[in-house]
Amino acid sequence: MLPTTPPPSVTPAPELPRLIVLSGPSGVGKTTVGEGLVRNPSIRRAVTATTRAPRAGEVDGREYLFLGRAAFETDIAAGRFLEHANVHGNLYGTPRDQVDAITAAGQNCLLIIDVQGAATLREQGIDALYVFLAPPSWEVLEARLRGRGTDDPEVVARRLRNAQAELGRQNEYDTVVINDDLDTAIAQIEGLAGGPGL
Ligand code: ADP
Ligand code: 5GP
Secondary structure, three states, X not given: OOOOOOOOOOOOOOOOOOEEEXXXXXXXXXXXXXXHHOOOOOEEEOOOEEOOOOOOXXXXXXXXXXXXXXXXXXXXXXXXXXXXXXXXXXXXXXXXXXXXXXXXXXXXXXXXXXXXXXXXXHHOOOOEEEEEEEOOOHHHHHHHHHHHOOOOHHHHHHHHHHHHHHXXXXXXXXXXXXXXXXXXXXXXXXXXXXXXXX
16 A cells, blocks of 8 residues: 555645736826835835936935936946836836845835836736736816826826826736725735735
């Protein structure tokens, strides 16, 4: 008789670290949801780079790495970005070293990037949980964008025009999460990424 072998462990092997890509139209609440997600110690947000001017209260190296156009273009040429895109007339990019440092520390890396950036990562075959954050309605999106009070009226108008196109690309994502109740949206994304402890 063959010796009985113990059943395999039912605890799945942890698959840390992984990338969580979060996209959605401007004003939908990506930053706010991201702040909630990083309260989970296993998730850290990669600080991305941009040529746009800092908003009131934004600090270089915290919200973004604020770069001049020439410095940004030098970094593109040097291959320092995992992806980069022109969003609303400014350049934005994900520095490779940000992502590498987070994953090397064994943490899940949260990337809050636009639909073009997410598509670039997907085209490169980068394994990630791709999440599209959608508003409960168009009216709510407009109200959040205007209510934030950080952008001039013409900037808001441009962001709303872009939002129409972005909302049309949500089917490219693994999942769509509606940001109606904030805590529910955060818990849904944590759950998709592997649970509260991930
Ligand atoms: P994004 O980063 O997508 O541009 P923000 O995180 O800056 O969006 O959010 C835009 C505005 O909407 C902010 O004023 C924020 O406080 C508000 N907001 C975000 N999520 C919610 C929510 N679930 N319910 C109500 N207001 C929200
Ligand atoms: P905001 O100017 O409102 O901070 O950001 C504008 C848009 O740029 C948002 O959709 C944001 O997610 C996106 N974004 C921020 N960083 C990056 C990045 O590194 N790459 C790409 N492709 N988009 C980014």
